[in-house]
Amino acid sequence: MSTTEERQILEGILNGDEKILKAFYRDNMPYIKKYILKNAGNHEDVEDVFQDAMVFIYQKMKTDSIHLESSLRTYFYGVCKNIWRNRLRRNKKMVITDDLIDEKEHTENSIVDEIINKEQEYLYRKHFSKLGTTCQQLLTLLFKGKSMREISKVIGYSEGYTRKKKFGCKQHLIEMIEQDPAYQELKLPAKKN
Amino acid sequence: MKRTQQLFDKIEAYLARTLPLEEREAFEKEMDENPELQLEVEKHRELHAVFADEDTMAFKQQLIEISRSIREEEEAAAASTSKTTSRFLKIAASIALIIGIGSAIWYTYTIQDQNNDLYAAYYSRYPVEDVTRGDKDNVLKNILKDYASGAYKNVIDSLENSNLKESNQRLKIYLGNSYLQTENPKDAITQFASITPSSRYYEIAQWYLSLAHLKKNQPKQSIKTLKNIIEFNGSYKRKAERLLQELSE
Structure with a gap:
């Protein structure tokens, strides 16, 4: 793939281009799926790692672009493998050797540190997506800074009930996060970038 | 420390800086004296x-949504080996009806007919909204004009080849409807499913999503x-209840 094509894909990821995202998903998922299933992961881990790696690239493109020393595919695989390697290490699921990552996928230390620091975010978003639709909608509006009155108008409940529902949804989210073994390993408050 | 609605309200007001000064100072003093409270505030932050x-x-x-869509496509592809079988079954069903065997195959075909009937009964095209201030853009005006006149292929071409719909979720509704009108429920599903819960078009997208699945x-x-x-x-609750009841029968 040419550098121009790779740049177009990165731009497509940044812009949320549906066609480009879908093609990227299809092209790269088989390899990552095979890798994670072969290395003590399950299907949920495959989706989590793949999506978190894409979010990582999206956020990097938003802040300061990406310098590709090798191909985009190699870069992406490196990010996926570092995420997975970090999670295995935290869960102590298997002995980690450098064989887990190919030499050409070896990622700069600064990127590895960024991946580690973002684990808390990935954890939060993973559990948020498990909430029911109403909870997701309500909390999204809350985190956007909307008042209870504005939220209750959108959701269609009374203000009092909305406040109660908000408490229930947020408490549920916090508890799901706290009960995740990965959260215990991260030991919040997390380190900042 | 017990989590209560009042505690959460206070923490949120503190983080949003809407607590009156006296209350804010009192809360900060409480945080200094109570590490558990401090930790809780940090979690919320x-x-x-x-x-x-x-x-x-x-x-x-x-x-x-993309992951879900790809999984569905893969499941459909895996089931596609039964397509040839089902075509044969439809022919066999007519013969079977005459000779009086294979009523189970006919029953499956009838279910598909029923789904089509329900779709036809409940679907109505999303109406063209009046051009709003933000739509002074000619490109958007032309898209809405094409949609109103039934030129759905033009709507699809225009919206798929631009990023307009990413900044304007309403356009995904028009695009999804255009796909439904051109007998492409698969791509319609992708559009409706991509509208997030925070959008004001979320409920209506979910309604059309349910119809697209039926189609x-x-x-x-x-x-x-x-x-x-x-x-x-x-506002779609009643309609959804009625359709759900008919589907469950």
Whole structure:
């Protein structure tokens, strides 16, 4: 793939281009799926790692672009493998050797540190997506800074009930996060970038 | 430390800096004296910081929908080996009816007919909204004009080849409807499913999503979406309840 094509894909990821995202998903998922299933992961881990790696690239493109020393595919695989390697290490699921990552996928230390620091975010978003639709909608509006009155108008409940529902949804989210073994390993408050 | 609604309200007001000065100072003093409270406030602060990033939230939601869409396509592809069999069965069904055997095959075909009938009964095209101030753009005006006149292929070409719909969720509704009108429920599903819960078009997208699943002969997914709409408790709740009842019969 040419550098121009790779740049177009990165731009497509940044812009949320549906066609480009879908093609990227299809092209790269088989390899990552095979890798994670072969290395003590399950299907949920495959989706989590793949999506978190894409979010990582999206956020990097938003802040300061990406310098590709090798191909985009190699870069992406490196990010996926570092995420997975970090999670295995935290869960102590298997002995980690450098064989887990190919030499050409070896990622700069600064990127590895960024991946580690973002684990808390990935954890939060993973559990948020498990909430029911109403909870997701309500909390999204809350985190956007909307008042209870504005939220209750959108959701269609009374203000009092909305406040109660908000408490229930947020408490549920916090508890799901706290009960995740990965959260215990991260030991919040997390380190900042 | 017990989590209560009042505690959460106070923490949120503190983080949003809407507490009056005296209350704020009192709360900070309480945090200094109570490490558990301090930790709880920090957890809320972290949550708010992560989820305030709307762009990343929307991107993650988009990935979840893409993953779901690809999984459905793969399941459909895996089931496609039965396509030849089902074509044969439809022919065999007519013969079987005459010779009086294979009533179970006919029953399956009837279910598909019923789904089509329900779709026809409940679907009506999303109306063209009046051009709003933000639509002074000629490109958008032409898209709405094409949609109003039934030139759905033009609508699809215009919206798929631009990023307009990413900044204007309403256009995804028009695009999804254009796909439904051109007998392409699969791509319609992708559009409706990509509208996030924070959008004001979310409920209506869910309604059209349930109909698109019906058109694609996926009653189970349609039922799941209808239950979402009912739980959402908005203006489509009654309609969803009626359709759900008919689907469940």
